[in-house]
Amino acid sequence: MATFGKPRPAPAVPPDLLPVIRQSGVLTDKQFADVKDKVAGGDYPADPAALADRLVKENVLSDYQAKRFLANKSHGLVVGRYVILDRLGSGSMGRVYKAHHLMMDRLVAIKIIAPEIVSNERIIARFQREMKLVGRLDHPNVIRAFDADQVGKILYIVMEYVQGQSLAERMRKKSLSPAEVIDIGAQAALGLAHAHAQGIVHRDVKPSNLLLTDDRQVKVLDLGLGVLMEADNSTSFATADGITVGTIDYMSPEQACGREVDGRSDLFSLGCSMYHLMTGALPYPGESPIERMGRRIKNSPVPITQVRRDLPSALVRVLDKLLAHKPHERFQTAAEAAEALQALLRPRPRPPTPAAPNVEPVAEPKAEARVEAKPVPPPEASYEPIIIRITPEYPRWFRPLARLAESRPRAALAATILGLTAAFGVGALAAWLAGK
Ligand SMILES: Nc1ncnc2c1ncn2[C@@H]1O[C@H](COP(=O)(O)OP(=O)(O)OP(=O)(O)O)[C@@H](O)[C@H]1O
Ligand SMILES: [Mg+2]
Secondary structure (H helix, E strand, O other): OOOOOOOOOOOOOOOOHHHHHHHHOOOOHHHHHHHHHHHHOOOOOOOHHHHHHHHHHOOOOOHHHHHHHHOOOOOOOEEOOEEEEEEEEEOOOEEEEEEEEOOOOEEEEEEEEOOOOOOOHHHHHHHHHHHHHHOOOOOOOEOOEEEEEEEOOEEEEEEEOOOEEEHHHHHHHOOOOHHHHHHHHHHHHHHHHHHHHOOOOOOOOOHHHEEEEOOOOEEEOOOOOOHHHHOOHHHOOEOOOOOEOOOHHHOOHHHHOOOOOOHHHHHHHHHHHHHHHHHOOOOOOOOOHHHHHHHHHHOOOOOHHHHOOOOOHHHHHHHHHHOOOOHHHOOOOHHHHHHHHHHHHOOOOOOOOOOOOOOOOOOOOOOOOOOOOOOOOOOOOOOOOOOOOOOOOOOHHHHHHHHHHHHOHHHHHHHHHHHHHHHHHHHHHHHHHHHO
16 A cells, blocks of 8 residues: 655644635635634634534535644645545555536546656656546446646546445445346446447456446446556556555456556456455465465466355356456457356246256346346146036937946946847747757
């Protein structure tokens, strides 16, 4: 994690807050005059802590600004035309702030690249070239960039501000189901497909660079900033001052070896991120970064089936393809990967019989992504036997015997045998008399 400057002892609270506020530039002249008048008129307290508290309550200052003023820090709250409102987080490349564009009344996120990263003109030139491409990106699964600039040695990039949390934060708070991770992976792959089509390879796909909005949309963060890791080989993992840039835990083998990368490298990183989000473990674990890098280069991941035994084999196949060691064995485009992931969320066609013992458990997708399969109801079972009565037309003379056969079959049989014996006896007697 980058450290920017050494920690200094906390400065004393300023005796008067007004000059500090004035110097910061966060308020317009009119807003500042209004606050000043209210303090002079006794409407606002003069005590710095009480005044700061009041100004936060009345939304004149943000909490973050007030804390800085009470620490007697007036600098760094205005970047170009943006007023910093809050700190959103920090990473290996710099810090991210929530800011307000006064004239457009727009909330934005500003990433200020640490000066240590911007070590030479070549990096700045590559950053500027990449920003031209980043400016063209316009996709629901990509954070939009509005502006990028350089003030002195400081590079910054202005993006749309999105309410949500990165998947690294999300994973720390609550585990994600396989279906949620598949949906996240599919959305991220769509965002990456758009970036790749514009000629941008991310180079740093990882859970902290995937933002999950409050309405569960995934936005790929930090597109175009991967060049800061690549532009100068000496900054690939550790700068001269020991600042770690990027992490190898999601890097493709070709990137870890310092070879040329293309979009398929991002797909490998997406596969590593999905593996991590689904299992809480890394596919290439190890005590040290060197060990983890060695495993990745030697192609010895821990098969996901060893960490989670309950995953459907179709999902394991897709993950294995994302994580294939050689780029040509992976999905060849991010769109292809997105399609394969989306297909896992579609309900499978069910066999016509109601019981389907050979259907693998389909992970439950998020509500919007699931096309609910309406079970086909089985044909209504009829347990009432249908009795068909067949009544043949017997000759009149035979009907008494037929009736007897239906009601008393044994008696009918005996009567028939008796009748036939009698007829035979009579016939035999007549023949014998005739022969005499
Ligand atoms: N456009 C944005 N809207 C809202 N929050 C954002 C935005 N961009 C970044 N953030 C927040 O800022 C945090 C810090 O981002 P940052 O990129 O500095 O961290 P990182 O990804 O861990 O490190 P790095 O990318 O430098 O390796 C993110 O985790 C995210 O929560
Ligand atoms: Mg980031």
